[in-house]
Amino acid sequence: MSGDGEEELAAFVALHGAALRASGVPGRYWESLCRKLRGEVFDAGDYFGIMQVEEVDEDEEGDEEMEEEFKKKPNPGNEPCFKVIVTNENGLHASNPNSIFLIDHAWTYRVEHARQQLLHVPGLLHRMTNLMGIDFHGEIPDEGSIEQVLREMWKYNQTYQLSQGTAEEKVPVWYIMDEFGSRIQHSDQPSFATAPLFYMPQQIAYTVLWPLRDLETGDEVTRDYAYGETDRLIRKCVLLPWVPNELLDVNCFTPEPSDEHYQAILAENKEKLPIAIKPPVYDKDKVFKVFTDIQQVLNSLTHPRFVFTDNEGEADILYNFSHFKDYRKLSEERPEVMVNQFPCEALLTVKDCLASISRRAGGPDGPRWLPRTFNLQTELPQFISYFQQRDRRGEDNHWICKPWNLARSLDTHITNSLNNIIRHRESTPKVVCKYIENPVLFHREDVGMVKFDIRYVVLLRSIKPLKLYVYDVFWLRFSNRAFSLDDLDDYEKHFTVMNYAPGVTLKQVHCEEFIPLFEKQYPEYPWTTVQANIFKAFAELFQVASAKPAPLGICDYPSSRAIYAIDLMLKWDTSRDGKRIMQPQILEVNFNPDCDRACKYHPTFFNDVFSTLFLDEINSCHV
Numbered sequence: 001m002s003g004d005g006e007e008e009l010a011a012f013v014a015l016h017g018a019a020l021r022a023s024g025v026p027g028r029y030w031e032s033l034c035r036k037l038r039g040e041v042f043d044a045g046d047y048f049g050i051m052q053v054e055e056v057d058e059d060e061e062g063d064e065e066m067e068e069e070f071k072k073k074p075n076p077g078n079e080p081c082f083k084v085i086v087t088n089e090n091g092l093h094a095s096n097p098n099s100i101f102l103i104d105h106a107w108t109y110r111v112e113h114a115r116q117q118l119l120h121v122p123g124l125l126h127r128m129t130n131l132m133g134i135d136f137h138g139e140i141p142d143e144g145s146i147e148q149v150l151r152e153m154w155k156y157n158q159t160y161q162l163s164q165g166t167a168e169e170k171v172p173v174w175y176i177m178d179e180f181g182s183r184i185q186h187s188d189q190p191s192f193a194t195a196p197l198f199y200m201p202q203q204i205a206y207t208v209l210w211p212l213r214d215l216e217t218g219d220e221v222t223r224d225y226a227y228g229e230t231d232r233l234i235r236k237c238v239l240l241p242w243v244p245n246e247l248l249d250v251n252c253f254t255p256e257p258s259d260e261h262y263q264a265i266l267a268e269n270k271e272k273l274p275i276a277i278k279p280p281v282y283d284k285d286k287v288f289k290v291f292t293d294i295q296q297v298l299n300s301l302t303h304p305r306f307v308f309t310d311n312e313g314e315a316d317i318l319y320n321f322s323h324f325k326d327y328r329k330l331s332e333e334r335p336e337v338m339v340n341q342f343p344c345e346a347l348l349t350v351k352d353c354l355a356s357i358s359r360r361a362g363g364p365d366g367p368r369w370l371p372r373t374f375n376l377q378t379e380l381p382q383f384i385s386y387f388q389q390r391d392r393r394g395e396d397n398h399w400i401c402k403p404w405n406l407a408r409s410l411d412t413h414i415t416n417s418l419n420n421i422i423r424h425r426e427s428t429p430k431v432v433c434k435y436i437e438n439p440v441l442f443h444r445e446d447v448g449m450v451k452f453d454i455r456y457v458v459l460l461r462s463i464k465p466l467k468l469y470v471y472d473v474f475w476l477r478f479s480n481r482a483f484s485l486d487d488l489d490d491y492e493k494h495f496t497v498m499n500y501a502p503g504v505t506l507k508q509v510h511c512e513e514f515i516p517l518f519e520k521q522y523p524e525y526p527w528t529t530v531q532a533n534i535f536k537a538f539a540e541l542f543q544v545a546s547a548k549p550a551p552l553g554i555c556d557y558p559s560s561r562a563i564y565a566i567d568l569m570l571k572w573d574t575s576r577d578g579k580r581i582m583q584p585q586i587l588e589v590n591f592n593p594d595c596d597r598a599c600k601y602h603p604t605f606f607n608d609v610f611s612t613l614f615l616d617e618i619n620s621c622h623v
Contacts, residue, residue: 009034015200023195029100029210036102037199037206044101044209048221049087050183082183084221091216103181103194103207106131110171111413114153115489118146125149131182132156150489154419155241156182159427160196160205171411172427177207184209186242187222188235191215194223237380241419252386254379256359259552265346265353266551269323273343273550274331279558280338288338288614291315293322294592300599300606305615317614321592327557335559338614341591342460342562343555348545349564349591351431352377352404357553360544368573369537369584372434376401376425383432387418398435398485403428409497414488440570440582441483443521444507448482453496453569453587457598458538459612459623460564463546463556469612469623470535471605475597476514478507510601525582530570534584538566541586561613565593 012034013020020030035041086092092099106127109117118125119141129136129145132152136145156176162169175196176182184192193212198205215221226238236245266273282288289309292298297319298308309315318324319340327343347353355373359366366372374383390397401413401424411428414435415421421432441449455475461467477496487493498506509517515527546554566589573583598605608621 005031008038012037016197019197023197023208024193025100025195025197025208025210028095028097032098033100033208036100037202040102042102042104044103044180047086047088047092047101048084048180050180051083051085053081053083084180084184086215086217086219086221089217091214091219092211093214094211095214100208100210103209104178105175105205105207106178106182108173108175108205110173112489112491114150115146118149128153128176131176131179151417151419154417154423157423158196158207159423160198161427162198167410173205174427175205181207181209185220185222186225186239187220188224190222190224190227191219192221192223193227233381237384238422238425240384240422246388247381247385248388248392250381250385252382252389254359254374254382257356257378261356262347262551266344269346270325271343271551272326272328273555274327274557274559277331277335277558280336282336286316288316289314290317290319290610292319294319296595296599297606300603301610303607303610306610323591327555331557331559338559338561340561340563340613342463342560343557344550345554345562345564345591347554348541348589350404351402351588352429354586354589355431355433357545358541360547361540367537367540369540369586371436371585371587374432376421376430376432380422380425384418384422387421396437396485398437398488399432400435401430401432403430409491409495412495414494416488436569436571436585437485438572439483440522440572442478442518444478447480450479450481451483451494451496451569452476452478453567454534455593456534456538456566456568457593457595457609458542458564458566459609460542460562461613461616462558463554463560466542466546468539468542469618470538471598471608472622473598473602474511476509476511478509480505480507522582530582530584533582534568537568537584537586541589563593563609563613565590 009031013030017030020033025033036043107117107124118128125141125145126136128134128149132149132155134145134148134152136142138145153176157174158177159172159174161172164170181194184194191212192209194207194209196205197208209221225242226235229235229238233250236243237247239245285305287305287307290297290301290306291309291312301308306317312318315337317338317340324330324339324341327339330337330339347357351373352375355366355370355375358370358373361367362370372386374380374386376383387397387399398414398416399421401415401421403411413420413424424430424432439451442452444450453476455477457471459469459471461469477498479494479496480492480498481490483493492498492504498504519525519527546556550556567587569585569587570582571585573581575581595605602622604622608623611617611621612623
């Protein structure tokens with residue numbers, strides 16, 4: 001290799017080496033890959049061909065073994081059936097450093113934009129229906145064809161995620177390989193491997209394809225659609241979109257995870273638990289020095305018994321925006337310093353943990369105040385069994401997929417497609433929760449009956465004894481379109497978080513205005529009763545969250561205080577005595593919530609919060 005070539009390769013490896021190693025691309029191919037990417041060399045056509053396979057007619061005589069083998073082959077999509085074979089007369093040698101190939105991507109998108117792109121990108125719907133074997137003869141996109149593509153695409157989708165950028169930019173990207181890549185079939189003993197590669201100089205993603213063994217002319221190119229999964233049952237689940245299977249015999253009961261599971265979460269979060277300390281005692285009129293990086297606190301806290309300091313070392317109260325980790329050091333060196341977080345509070349604020357600890361209240365389905373939730377990483381077979389059982393009984397099967405740890409409805413999807421949910425597991429760690437198909441709605445004069453959710457701010461003063469306060473103002477968020485169980489990708493119909501979406505109407509109703517309107521719409525359901533049930537759910541949640549010692553529960557650290565926002569909806573349910581009731585449904589618990597609206601409309605908000613949490617003075621506070 002020339003000096004220039006060596007430099008180019010070194011630069012390529014510096015940029016892409018980590019990704020290539022993670023994907024298992026053998027080093028012998030890197031130089032050739034670098035050259036092909038630089039020159040945009042797509043030479044797969046010199047080595048491979050796409051072959052259309054006729055369905056074997058059962059009446060025809062033929063090689064029965066071939067026929068059986070063929071029936072086992074999953075083929076994405078409908079008819080016709082294709083496979084990719086080696087056509088080069090010399091075959092293909094895995095040891096040849098040039099035996100690596102680029103596959104282009106026919107469509108790259110984020111799920112929430114898929115429908116609009118199929119509608120408006122010229123030629124896209126036509127190409128996708130062709131690729132997926134869907135009948136489409138018109139020139140103008142029609143709803144039926146779009147719906148079919150949106151359902152079938154989960155058999156073709158692949159995904160990657162950018163590791164840098166804003167939360168929005170890190171939302172998983174999905175892509176469909178070109179006709180050549182999409183026609184490579186599955187095999188449990190694959191002849192090739194594939195991996196996505198984001199080529200930095202062009203800011204374009206390709207799929208790279210390389211052989212796992214030597215192949216002769218006529219051999220089939222296959223890959224493992226469940227690559228990396230070794231457990232037989234999980235493989236069966238992951239392959240379900242292509243190889244239909246029933247998992248009705250799997251027990252869908254999801255017990256609380258083991259103690260080791262919680263130990264692993266503690267280690268992963270890099271939290272160091274505090275040593276036992278005596279609850280600090282402070283002078284009655286002490287003025288506390290507050291160290292904070294939260295602008296809303298700096299702007300709004302005016303209580304005379306709190307002053308700000310820029311010196312973390314002299315602070316009495318650490319009020320941090322980001323997660324505090326080293327409680328051990330703090331408890332050993334400065335046990336009297338109070339902090340606005342509890343060790344192990346992630347058990348409340350991370351969605352899979354919230355579901356796990358909530359199972360301590362209620363039977364196998366969990367408590368009535370939490371939608372039925374499965375962790376897609378650890379409870380996939382149970383979920384599939386539960387989904388298929390509901391399907392068989394004709395029950396509603398709308399579900400909502402949420403990342404464990406993203407806010408603002410990012411990368412959150414509503415679907416009644418099992419394939420869609422199974423494939424979402426490949427992007428980021430997710431939970432799947434039963435979508436509330438019968439929410440209590442609110443009548444908006446401008447649009448009709450819409451979904452709404454309610455946010456309460458709760459203040460956790462201590463774990464032992466459990467002291468929990470609720471700020472006496474709640475906040476409301478509304479959908480912008482009338483609710484119905486269709487158009488599942490219509491954000492303004494199914495979601496209520498509008499304050500981050502550009503150009504979208506944000507409907508605001510103050511809680512004092514809301515209560516009489518609500519009671520007028522639902523005269524049999526006085527708000528005091530509804531709210532009493534909401535508070536009962538909060539109390540139960542915090543009781544189970546603190547029922548076990550850390551790391552199995554929130555840590556009882558006497559110098560900790562915290563504020564959380566709990567988002568919830570109301571759904572129609574039936575009580576044990578057959579009455580129609582409004583059942584609170586806790587959706588999530590947010591750490592360090594955005595208190596912008598609170599400060600704007602209630603200027604004493606942070607004075608009340610600090611008085612309650614740090615002074616134990618609640619009489620004049622709105623809690």
